[in-house]
Amino acid sequence: MDNIERIINEVNKEKVRETVEWLTHNTPYRLAGSYDEKFAAEYITDRMKQYGLEVFNQEFYTYNSNPVSSELEIISPIAIKMDSLPCAHIKSTSEEGEVFEVVYLKSGSYDDYKGIDVSGKMVLVEVSYSPPVPEKARIASSMKAAGIICMNWGNDEEVICNRGLKAVWGNPTQNTLEDIPDITGISITRKDGLKMKELCVSGQTVKIKVKAEASREWSKVHQPLGILHGNGKSEQFILVASHIDAWMPGVTCNATGNATNLEICRILAKHKDELDRDIYFVFWNGHEIAEASGSTWFVDNNWNLINDKCIGYINIDSTGVRETEIFEIKASDELIEFAERNANDSVEIDAIRAMALKKIGDQSFMGIGVPAVAQRMSYTQEVMDRNHGATLGWWNHTCEDGLDKYDIETLYKDTRVTLSLIWKLAQSHILPYNFKKKFESMEDRVMALAQKYGSDFELASLCNEVSEAGKAVELIQKRAFKITDAARIEDYNRFVMIVSRLTTNVFQTYSEKYQQDSYGYTKLSAMVPLLADLDTLNSLDKDSFEYGMVVTQLVKNKNRISDAMKQVKDFAYLYDKILRI
Incomplete structure (x- = not known):
């Protein structure tokens, strides 16, 4: 048995399952600033202390939001009430609610606004990554829209997706605070969205009454950091991270990712004398509502250390999603061959989809220029198209993201392949960048x-x-x-x-x-x-x-x-x- 097989064979399914279930049962509401988030952070720091890491439960303030409530009623040309959820970081309506005209704007990109006046109106958009929701909201605000309605992806599932509209990446400054869209925002099911779309495209004037409330506030959050010191041969380190905050119950986003992170931490801690580089394990906070505030705070407050010593960033998010078939690698160009070779060397991987990494999802280190890898089992393109762009399942960021949405065998596979990648990167005498x-x-x-x-x-x-x-x-x-x-x-x-x-x-x-x-x-x-x-x-x-x-x-x-x-x-x-x- 060669060295890498010896290491990855230590991945323990039951320990991984234990982490997923503990976080789900004990801290289901892990939004930044909540009691469950603090409790989850303490649990993770305790685990890393048990493994012998140098541990910090970092505290900092983030510009946060608490989505409180919303009500939606179409009042013209028909009368119908629809279920909704308030988006985070919105401009709340009056207590009595406000009446708006609705305009359907497809994906909500700049092109969709051509020739259309949305001043003072609410725009109905379909959730997608082209562009992501915070950018849809920023564009809507720049076009003087009064609000935005996000209809979920997926198909006929009666679920509403939680959304945040804070376009500013990380905490705002005096120069960027005004870039947070000052508009009302709610989220609805795809089924109701299609009903509203049908009314809009029929040529009739569609009017709705909306009541929506969400706070905007600074709150203290917690971010576990564990430093695994290697054998001292190099002063360089690898950054490995997963986000701890989650919409309830947040199994595949991101209890599974945290389970992968902790299991890799547990195993590598047993072999620290074989690691030529240190490894920093971080559990980002403020990923969801605060839009990457934790990773941004980390880079701002550790700039010199990261700039001088960090050789790579591995971001772990939504591992172990059920019914996924393709191992998807998103990596910086200089690391993509290294990541592909690692996956190809695994007997567990049947098909690989590799692509250049874009700046999204806690990729807060592109300013410095730290090369990064984000990888996991993913859906085929056919499945994603069938679900209207839902790359992580129609349940992502909904109340349906429960324990039935992950698969332990897939999570085991994701954990082993990423452990292999980190082990090889930690052992590479010559950095495996290929430009x-x-x-x-x-x-x-x-x-x-x-x-x-x-x-x-x-x-x-x-x-x-x-x-x-x-x-x-x-x-x-x-x-x-x-x-x-x-x-x-x-x-x-x-x-x-x-x-x-x-x-x-x-x-x-x-x-x-x-x-x-x-x-x-x-x-x-x-x-x-x-x-x-x-x-x-x-x-x-x-x-x-x-x-x-x-x-x-x-x-x-x-x-x-x-x-x-x-x-x-x-x-x-x-x-x-x-x-x-």
Whole structure:
């Protein structure tokens, strides 16, 4: 039996099941700031203390919300009452309720608003990730809508999904507080949503009366952190995390993820003397309502440590979902081959779906540029299409996310494959980053934009800069296998960490590296987020005031990418000249 099989065979189904059931039975209402959240945090910190970790139950304040109640009634052209739930972080209505006209707006993206005036109205949107709900709300608010109604995905299931509308990623600042949508918001079943949609598209004026209440407040939350110290050969560490807060009862989101995290923690603690790197186990708080506040607080308050020492971030969310068939890997380009090899080496995995990781779901470390992996068993595309985009089951974020929605064999499989990944990453003397595909992808994207918009905006020079940076890095990586000296290995690892930090920031985010993009920000879906406004530029009159502003910002953004590529080339030159392999 080889080394990795020895480790992953220690995964214990009953211990994993015990964690899922304990959290579900004892702390079903784990929303940030609640008693159950505090109790769950104490349980997790106690478990990590038993395993011998250095443990902290961190406390901090987050900008939170308590969804209280809502009522919904269609008053015209028919009279009908519908069940609803209030969204979090909304503008509450008056106690008597308020009357609104409703406009159906499909997915609620910018394109869906073209030619439609929604000022003072409520928009009915279908829940999806294109864009995610907080971005739907931000767009609705920017279009002067008074509110938003979210109809659930899935099919005929009589369930209502809990939703949060706080578009600001993490805690707001004086500069971002106004970016939180100041609108009313409620959530309804898909069945009722389709009824309302039918009325809207029939050409009749649809009016509703809504009463909705939710608080907006700062509250103290708890975030367990356990540091597993390895054998001291390296000062670097791996960050492994899962979110602790959950909508009731929150089995697959995220009691199962916490069970995976704790089981990996338990096993690796027994083998700490074999770990060349430390591992930080964190259980994020403020994931749901506060939109990644815990992971954002962590990066803000540990910036230097993460920037200097963190080699990878493994985010564990919604493992063990029943009836899933494909192992889905979402990873930074430089780690995707490593993650695929790990999954392919597992006899448990029959099919793999690998894709580039996007900035969503506690991926709060892209500003620094820490490469990351998020993986789990997932549904086939056919199943997701049949459920109108429900990637985690129609029950996700509903009261139906109970113990019958997870499968212990699937959870066992997810835990073993992720344990294997972390073990290998902790043992890799030379960091397994491969930048070839990353630079090829970056160059292809810039080239495609140059071909489409080159007559309006010069991009040929940027294509060359990306290509030159990629070639400089590739020359060094091709010789990496020759390195045997420990000091030179350390220098090489530092070099590839620098490359990762420089490239991720300018190709996967829009905000400055010390800030966070709003949750699900539309520009992040562009081929190159910093150049997303090229499409806008193409549609503007070159003599217009707006054209001048857009092109000025594009030039600045292009310079930001160009500067990062120059730094990559400079570091490659210095590394190659001073530390020749």
